[in-house]
Amino acid sequence: MSLSCAIETCKRKSRALFHCCNTNLCPDHLKEHVDLINSQMNPLADEINTLDNQLSSLNVSKVIGKCRQKLDKWRQDCHTIIDRFYEEKCQELQQRCVEKAGEKRKKIHQLKLKTNELIREQEATHDDICSLKATINDIKRDVNQFEENGIVVDVDPLVINQNSVYIEQWTSNELNISTLSSPYRTIDCSEDNSPAMTSKNHFLLIDQYPNLCLYDKQLTLLKEYPWEYDKIPDMCWSSTLNSFIIITGKKWSLYDE
Numbered sequence: 001m002s003l004s005c006a007i008e009t010c011k012r013k014s015r016a017l018f019h020c021c022n023t024n025l026c027p028d029h030l031k032e033h034v035d036l037i038n039s040q041m042n043p044l045a046d047e048i049n050t051l052d053n054q055l056s057s058l059n060v061s062k063v064i065g066k067c068r069q070k071l072d073k074w075r076q077d078c079h080t081i082i083d084r085f086y087e088e089k090c091q092e093l094q095q096r097c098v099e100k101a102g103e104k105r106k107k108i109h110q111l112k113l114k115t116n117e118l119i120r121e122q123e124a125t126h127d128d129i130c131s132l133k134a135t136i137n138d139i140k141r142d143v144n145q146f147e148e149n150g151i152v153v154d155v156d157p158l159v160i161n162q163n164s165v166y167i168e169q170w171t172s173n174e175l176n177i178s179t180l181s182s183p184y185r186t187i188d189c190s191e192d193n194s195p196a197m198t199s200k201n202h203f204l205l206i207d208q209y210p211n212l213c214l215y216d217k218q219l220t221l222l223k224e225y226p227w228e229y230d231k232i233p234d235m236c237w238s239s240t241l242n243s244f245i246i247i248t249g250k251k252w253s254l255y256d257e
Contacts, residue, residue, distance in 0.1 A: 200237040
């Protein structure tokens with residue numbers, strides 16, 4: 001049995017099935033449909049040529065320069081942090097060296113007082129002389145080492161975390177929408193907004209207001225849960241909690257399958 005043309009105002013019988021939109025059309029409307037589709041090709045070709053010309057005239061060096069501004073700022077900020085840390089350590093080094101020199105000066109002062117007292121009292125013994133010589137040698141060795149080596153400054157090499165700077169990598173595995181096959185199943189959604197959805201293994205949970213709908217991988221509806229709360233902007237599956245996390249404007253909730 002012949003089918004009528006899909007155009008409501010046309011009473012003629014269809015002569016062909018237009019596969020791209022699965023529509024039965026009569027010869028006249030089939031030609032109109034083909035012409036309409038073909039008429040859209042030239043603007044698309046022009047747009048592709050425009051994109052090609054835009055890319056050909058693109059100044060890659062200018063693009064690199066814009067991106068390098070972030071790297072340059074990061075380097076400048078790092079230099080500022082290093083310089084500030086360096087100045088702090090310089091002040092600390094100065095303070096430690098002054099304290100060290102003051103400690104040695106104090107020992108020498110105490111040794112002078114003891115020596116002057118023995119000279120004044122004229123009571124120095126052989127043991128006192130040996131003790132003074134040993135103390136002088138110790139202080140002399142200590143002062144020479146301080147003059148030669150200063151104090152211990154141990155510096156570790158600066159280790160930069162490679163993750164501190166991320167540069168986008170191009171990959172040929174990026175999704176190319178034009179290569180996708182035709183959908184084998186579809187689900188009608190509300191036209192008011194884009195529904196929140198999430199998946200868990202072979203299950204798909206979709207916000208189909210006023211219900212939450214659970215589908216299997218064949219998009220067969222398994223369960224419906226009435227949802228009487230706030231709008232759901234997002235949801236996800238948590239393997240740690242083994243639950244769906246439903247997020248609303250005021251709170252988030254956990255739900256099992």
